[in-house]
Amino acid sequence: MASYNRKREIVRGIESHFGGAGALCLQDVARYLHLSQSSARTFCRDITWFTLGKKRMFLAIDLADKIIRTSVEGNPDDKSIVVPRWR
Numbered sequence: 001m002a003s004y005n006r007k008r009e010i011v012r013g014i015e016s017h018f019g020g021a022g023a024l025c026l027q028d029v030a031r032y033l034h035l036s037q038s039s040a041r042t043f044c045r046d047i048t049w050f051t052l053g054k055k056r057m058f059l060a061i062d063l064a065d066k067i068i069r070t071s072v073e074g075n076p077d078d079k080s081i082v083v084p085r086w087r
Contacts, residue, residue: 006068010063014032017032023058024057025057026040026041026058047063
């Protein structure tokens with residue numbers, strides 16, 4: 001249940017940060033996670049994507065799932081991915 005609430009919190013944060021957007025392009029993912037373009041590309045490598053025009057888009061729910069998996073499986077002391085908390 002905790003991961004569901006955390007996933008919902010991340011999705012709402014993405015939507016509020018990008019004006020209700022439910023999908024982000026790679027540049028937006030990099031901006032949201034405070035990563036470089038190449039680090040964001042590596043982060044999104046195994047996330048399902050679709051194209052919109054000429055841009056590769058990632059759903060906010062899939063990004064939230066990947067963020068949670070990364071924080072659980074990865075090193076909790078690793079501060080390379082900073083996810084803003086929204087109140």
